[in-house]
Amino acid sequence: MKFHRVEHVAGNTVLYGSVAAVLLFFYVPIFTLILFSFSDSRFLVFPIDSFSIRWFGDLLQSRDFLPALRNSAVIALFSTLAATVLGTAAAVAWIRYSFRFQRVFQALTFSPLLFPQLLLGVVMLLWFSVLGGWFGFSPSVWTATVGHIVYITPFALIIIAVQLYGFDDTLEDAARDAGANQWQVFREVTFPMMWPGVFVAAIFVFLLSWGNFYITYSLAGTARTLPTFVFSGIAVGSSPIYPALATITFIPGLGLLFFAEFMRRRAAAKRRVEIHTE
Amino acid sequence: MQIRTKRWSSPTLLLTTLPLAALLITFFIVPLAMTGVLSFQGTEYYRLVWTWDLEVWREVFSQFSYWSTMLRTLTMALIAVFLCVVISIPVAYALVHRLAAVQNHVKILIVFAFLTDAVLKSFGWVLFLDRSGVFNGMFALIGFGPVTTDILFEPAATMIGMVYNHLPYTIFTIYLSMSRIDRDLMQAAYDAGASKIRTFFEVTLPLSLPGILAGGVLVFVLSLGVFLEPKVLGGGKAPMAAELIRQTFETRVNWPLGAALTLVLIVIGALTVIAASALLLRLLPKTGEH
Numbered sequence: 001m002k003f004h005r006v007e008h009v010a011g012n013t014v015l016y017g018s019v020a021a022v023l024l025f026f027y028v029p030i031f032t033l034i035l036f037s038f039s040d041s042r043f044l045v046f047p048i049d050s051f052s053i054r055w056f057g058d059l060l061q062s063r064d065f066l067p068a069l070r071n072s073a074v075i076a077l078f079s080t081l082a083a084t085v086l087g088t089a090a091a092v093a094w095i096r097y098s099f100r101f102q103r104v105f106q107a108l109t110f111s112p113l114l115f116p117q118l119l120l121g122v123v124m125l126l127w128f129s130v131l132g133g134w135f136g137f138s139p140s141v142w143t144a145t146v147g148h149i150v151y152i153t154p155f156a157l158i159i160i161a162v163q164l165y166g167f168d169d170t171l172e173d174a175a176r177d178a179g180a181n182q183w184q185v186f187r188e189v190t191f192p193m194m195w196p197g198v199f200v201a202a203i204f205v206f207l208l209s210w211g212n213f214y215i216t217y218s219l220a221g222t223a224r225t226l227p228t229f230v231f232s233g234i235a236v237g238s239s240p241i242y243p244a245l246a247t248i249t250f251i252p253g254l255g256l257l258f259f260a261e262f263m264r265r266r267a268a269a270k271r272r273v274e275i276h277t278e
Numbered sequence: 279m280q281i282r283t284k285r286w287s288s289p290t291l292l293l294t295t296l297p298l299a300a301l302l303i304t305f306f307i308v309p310l311a312m313t314g315v316l317s318f319q320g321t322e323y324y325r326l327v328w329t330w331d332l333e334v335w336r337e338v339f340s341q342f343s344y345w346s347t348m349l350r351t352l353t354m355a356l357i358a359v360f361l362c363v364v365i366s367i368p369v370a371y372a373l374v375h376r377l378a379a380v381q382n383h384v385k386i387l388i389v390f391a392f393l394t395d396a397v398l399k400s401f402g403w404v405l406f407l408d409r410s411g412v413f414n415g416m417f418a419l420i421g422f423g424p425v426t427t428d429i430l431f432e433p434a435a436t437m438i439g440m441v442y443n444h445l446p447y448t449i450f451t452i453y454l455s456m457s458r459i460d461r462d463l464m465q466a467a468y469d470a471g472a473s474k475i476r477t478f479f480e481v482t483l484p485l486s487l488p489g490i491l492a493g494g495v496l497v498f499v500l501s502l503g504v505f506l507e508p509k510v511l512g513g514g515k516a517p518m519a520a521e522l523i524r525q526t527f528e529t530r531v532n533w534p535l536g537a538a539l540t541l542v543l544i545v546i547g548a549l550t551v552i553a554a555s556a557l558l559l560r561l562l563p564k565t566g567e568h
Contacts, residue, residue, distance in 0.1 A: 007474055015372035019384065022369050022449070025442065026391035029402025032412050036405055044405050046415030086301065089294040097291060099284045105295055108302055114496070114551055115544075116503020118520045120306075122527065122540055126316060127309035150305050153298065167279050182290075204393070211395035213506060227397045234401050234510070243405070246398045253394065257386050 030250060037243035044238055055240040056248065062241060068229035071141050075216070075225060076209040079148035083209075084202045086149070087156030088194070094157065095164040113154045120151060121218025128219065139221030147219040148212060152205040159204055163197030196267035203260040207253055310544075316537035324531040334534045338542065344522065348542065351519040354433070355501035358440040359494045365441070366448035366493065371482070373449075374456045392446040400439055400510040407435055407511075431513030439507030444500055448493035455489025456482065487561050495554040499547040519543050 505520035
């Protein structure tokens with residue numbers, strides 16, 4: 001009995017301790033950045049003597065910041081839109097259909113996930129240079145957008161596919177029995193049931209694209225997004241404007257994720273109620 | 279759920295599969311083939327010339343320095359896999375069996391950290407690990423010397439960055455594997471008198487192997503291409519394969535050589551994935567879903 005008691009305490013210490021330690025580990029650089037963004041000093045050294053918010057103003061006045069913000073937003077919005085539509089369609093084919101060459105289709109659509117991003121960027125850059133030679137364009141925000149779509153769509157696909165797995169199709173059958181055509185079934189029944197998963201996937205890939213460094217770095221040519229703006233900045237020398245940038249981009253990102261979780265739960269609860277009342 | 283069999287003549291099937299398939303063939307498969315073709319060409323005065331020979335491959339296999347960089351990359355990747363798996367196992371177990379109530383919040387916090395701009399996070403680590411950074415500063419406050427640790431711009435800092443950026447992959451794959459284990463199996467072991475530790479090593483861990491393997495492979499393959507961590511945290515002192523490839527393209531402007539080195543890395547990754555999937559398929563029937 002005594003051994004069990006010791007084992008129990010030791011086990012719980014390891015388990016709760018590891019979760020606490022890992023969460024702390026994940027937030028060390030994030031908290032460090034937030035802390036330094038409020039430092040008054042130009043030099044990023046600890047302990048911090050006095051605090052101020054002047055670096056936020058300096059960041060806004062930085063010549064490259066607003067174009068980088070705009071490029072990040074353009075790339076993330078367009079690639080999220082494309083990835084969500086393509087990923088939703090492909091997820092349906094992955095999970096709900098069976099067809100010849102399904103394995104080939106699955107392998108093709110999954111394999112970009114297994115590619116280190118830099119290599120993905122490099123091979124696409126080679127191809128875009130060839131295409132650019134033929135059609136007369138050079139790497140820009142748009143080549144980067146295509147790169148982002150290739151990189152993030154498999155993530156959207158997997159997230160949606162996981163939620164489609166075990167999809168309850170009795171409501172669809174009911175709608176069909178009631179005389180709805182294929183498009184009506186999709187619009188009135190299938191999509192409303194799928195959309196929480198689709199929405200979560202969209203937020204996930206939006207943030208993935210927003211924070212992406214490697215693909216943009218390879219494919220955007222001279223255009224800069226926030227991550228490449230920071231990369232070229234810290235290569236020259238550290239400045240408190242980068243922690244300030246971190247602080248103002250972290251907060252909306254975390255808010256967005258909790259919002260997605262809230263929407264997902266609300267939709268799940270609503271669905272349970274609807275099914276009960278029928 | 280009913281799975282519908284579709285023929286390729288069905289418009290729904292074409293609509294759901296073709297757009298993505300076309301996109302990936304045009305911007306993923308063709309570029310890969312293109313990389314293969316390029317590796318058989320040559321360069322003269324920073325310009326590509328179409329030679330169709332094995333010159334570049336001869337250079338790849340005769341240059342010792344390329345292979346020492348590859349070897350360093352492989353070693354670092356394997357260490358990262360080991361650390362990620364070892365750290366993730368207790369975390370995944372706790373998420374499944376201890377923290378069911380707050381599971382979703384913990385997961386969101388991990389996902390957020392994962393999705394945040396990697397350049398900023400690496401910079402955050404630099405500020406934390408710096409000689410006059412937060413870590414040393416905090417230890418100095420409680421009475422240690424001014425520089426307790428000085429690992430920034432050393433391989434250890436690169437490793438911290440690699441584990442940091444890849445840990446969510448193993449946490450989530452192992453978590454998925456563990457959450458699918460039938461609890462009756464664990465209960466049966468307890469009823470038969472096995473201790474919790476013994477049950478963990480003889481029931482839970484073997485049944486989690488698919489998740490451990492899948493997560494490990496992901497971390498390994500993705501670690502082969504790291505570039506930010508060795509550059510920002512490792513100070514560029516011990517370049518890894520991705521840095522070598524970047525220099526070959528950008529500084530030396532030798533595209534065929536860069537393409538060949540890219541392919542070497544891709545082949546190493548692909549072989550690992552194939553071997554692991556074969557192993558996974560042999561493991562799965564045994565662990566079967568109940």
